[in-house]
Amino acid sequence: KNEVEQSPQNLTAQEGEFITINCSYSVGISALHWLQQHPGGGIVSLFMLSSGKKKHGRLIATINIQEKHSSLHITASHPRDSAVYICALARGGSEKLVFGKGMKLTVNP
């Protein structure tokens, strides 16, 4: 069983829709990262969470440590949000991040 699972694997939405991307994990963590990867490889770090909720612009990330679950929400989605969204786990005592496979989001105009 993978340590980190993302769902759905692919999502197509219309511009303006509210989008939720889920990440579940099965191990103890010190932090969880949400990252965005555009075609061509470039990865951008969006959030690092160890508890609660963070907000940046139209993006909101939440984490429930007890339930081992995190969500990334995109409000008022836009075609430029089209990308692969990846969650990654940081475990105490290691600098290694364990990445999920990512979720490909397509936002149509």
Added chain:
Amino acid sequence: DTGVSQNPRHKITKRGQNVTFRCDPISEHNRLYWYRQTLGQGPEFLTYFQNEAQLEKSRLLSDRFSAERPKGSFSTLEIQRTEQGDSAMYLCASSHNGQGGKLFFGSGTQLSVL
């Protein structure tokens, strides 16, 4: 801040050849990471440096792989006797202790082994 720079962007090589990739992190970042990513998968951790010290290595990093960060600034990743299974995107990332672990990624080097 010019970001994390990786060279080359693309490398095509024949099986059995050696290749070397370079990563220049953001200048004040003391932490540097190498990851490998294949199509449809998330990145996989290869190795981590704090300053010039290589502190963690993945089991994925076979004896054909070696990484260095001699002066605690740029890093090189060398693959000897390349195999077709080495074809992947090789990503470098850096961070600074004071940034709470936020990673900054380079654009990667796409390796194709023929």
